Amino acid sequence: MADVRPAREGVTMAAVPSVRQRPSGDTRGPGGRGPTRAQRRARDIARVRRARHLIQAGVAVFLLVVALRHHTGESGSTASMDAVCPFGGVETLVTWATTGELISRTHPSNLILGLAVLVAAVLVGNAFCGWICPFGAVQDALAWLRRRLRLPAVRVPRRADRIMRYGRFVVLGVVVYASVHTARLWFADYDPYATLFGLGWLFEFDPAAMWPALLITGLVLAASLVVDRFWCRYLCPLGAVFSLVGHLSFLRIRRVPSTCTDCRLCDRTCPVGLEPSRARPFVSADCIGCMDCVTTCPVKGALGVDGPVLAGVPRHRDLERVSRIRVGR
Ligand code: SF4
Ligand code: SF4
Numbered sequence: 001m002a003d004v005r006p007a008r009e010g011v012t013m014a015a016v017p018s019v020r021q022r023p024s025g026d027t028r029g030p031g032g033r034g035p036t037r038a039q040r041r042a043r044d045i046a047r048v049r050r051a052r053h054l055i056q057a058g059v060a061v062f063l064l065v066v067a068l069r070h071h072t073g074e075s076g077s078t079a080s081m082d083a084v085c086p087f088g089g090v091e092t093l094v095t096w097a098t099t100g101e102l103i104s105r106t107h108p109s110n111l112i113l114g115l116a117v118l119v120a121a122v123l124v125g126n127a128f129c130g131w132i133c134p135f136g137a138v139q140d141a142l143a144w145l146r147r148r149l150r151l152p153a154v155r156v157p158r159r160a161d162r163i164m165r166y167g168r169f170v171v172l173g174v175v176v177y178a179s180v181h182t183a184r185l186w187f188a189d190y191d192p193y194a195t196l197f198g199l200g201w202l203f204e205f206d207p208a209a210m211w212p213a214l215l216i217t218g219l220v221l222a223a224s225l226v227v228d229r230f231w232c233r234y235l236c237p238l239g240a241v242f243s244l245v246g247h248l249s250f251l252r253i254r255r256v257p258s259t260c261t262d263c264r265l266c267d268r269t270c271p272v273g274l275e276p277s278r279a280r281p282f283v284s285a286d287c288i289g290c291m292d293c294v295t296t297c298p299v300k301g302a303l304g305v306d307g308p309v310l311a312g313v314p315r316h317r318d319l320e321r322v323s324r325i326r327v328g329r
Contacts, residue, residue, distance in 0.1 A: 038298075045295040052130065052290060056137035063134055063197045071203040081198045082185055083107045086128075087238045089114020090172075091179040091187060105185040118245055125249040126242040129232055130271075130288035135193040136232055139224040140271065146225055154226045161273055165233060165286065168240035175237050192217035192231065228271045232288065239286075246285030247312055253287055254306035254314060255279040259299055266293035266303060276303060281314055 035043070069078045082088055088110030092103045096111065117128050129136050146153060156164065178186040188194045195201065195213040207214070223230040232239050246252075255276060266276040269292040276283045276293040283293075297303040306314055 041295065041298065045292070048291050048295050053137070053140070055131050056134065056140070059132050060134035060137050060197070064199070067197055067199040071199055079107075079109075080105070081194060082188060083109050084113065085110060085194070086113040086117045087187075088185060090238065090241060091175060091185060094176060094180050095183065103179055103183050103185060105188065118241070121242055121245045122248050122250065124251050125253075125289045126246050126285075126287060127289035129236075129239060129242060130290035133193075133232075133238075134197060135236075136229065136288070138196065138221070139229045139231060142221065142225045143228045143271065151226070153228065156227060156273070161233070165243075167234045168236055168243065171235055172237035172240040187237070189213055190216055192220045228273065229288075233272050233286075243285050246287065249285075250309055251305055251307035252282045252309045252312075253279070253289075253294060253303065254281045254309075255283070255303050256281065256301060260302040261299055263298065266297050269293050269296045282306070282309070282312065 063081065063084065066079060066084060067081050070080045082105045088106045089112070092106040092110060093114070095101060095103050102108070102110075120128065143153075175187045188198075190213055192213070195210075195217045200210065201214065220231050220235070227233070253276065257280070260277065262277060264275075264277045267274075270276060271290060271292065272286060272288055274284050274287060276297075294303050294305065308315065
């Protein structure tokens with residue numbers, strides 16, 4: 001079903017045209033000195049990526065400290081991982097809205113965090129998945145490892161990819177239904193994010209009780225090694241919520257067809273397998289806002305962040321006039 005070939009070839013600095021390869025019009029700085037445009041672009045890519053990975057790592061460390069304190073501190077004295085998960089807000093929302101009660105193992109903090117990330121998604125798009133989610137960071141690390149080991153990636157055919165993305169909505173429906181009917185945080189027993197970062201496998205290892213979670217986590221990690229962001233693309237229920245909210249985002253990545261040269265470099269960088277080169281004019285609501293395509297695009301004004309976007313309608317004719325987030329070019 002899937003063909004095997006290198007994916008995200010464009011993510012390495014090698015994909016940015018070198019000085020010898022540089023396209024016509026790729027100029028040096030004032031006076032013929034300083035970096036070429038290709039070099040400036042490579043620097044921009046590295047800078048944005050470094051910032052993103054630093055934030056992801058910081059959040060991951062924070063959550064591991066929370067889990068560590070919870071397992072090693074006095075019983076009941078420290079918050080558990082469950083208390084700092086925005087998806088817990090989604091899981092308890094129906095019960096809370098209909099009965100005023102929270103399902104077991106959820107807290108008001110889940111509702112507050114859930115609301116905060118949804119408001120953020122409306123304001124700035126789905127940057128949570130690209131910049132904050134620690135499980136997204138783990139998948140990025142696995143993709144990085146695969147490239148370092150020069151392992152082949154599996155690129156899921158476009159049609160299968162489109163169908164498999166509905167898997168997130170199926171998981172979301174099952175989780176909400178089960179949470180309401182069991183009145184507990186049902187998904188925590190299967191969630192690979194909670195399994196990995198909750199550190200139960202380290203402090204309360206019980207294979208008889210934990211085997212479904214461990215099996216799912218192992219399979220998801222193995223799949224993420226060969227398919228970039230496998231969990232985010234096909235299974236994450238919070239991603240399903242973001243995908244719906246993404247249609248209302250005020251800030252969205254937009255392509256300007258009249259400027260775009262159809263080189264498709266941007267497609268090769270996208271960690272969630274989108275095709276910014278085909279955006280008309282906005283990229284899919286599944287975009288995680290990583291900015292890789294924007295920093296990689298060699299044509300000024302072809303791809304950028306447009307805003308404010310109201311209900312999917314661009315308010316500007318071209319990117320030169322919009323509040324484009326510039327990255328040094
Ligand atoms: S479309 Fe661009 S910003 Fe969105 S996920 Fe893909 S590469 Fe990142
Ligand atoms: S948006 Fe930029 S990188 Fe993507 S196809 Fe157009 S010119 Fe190439």
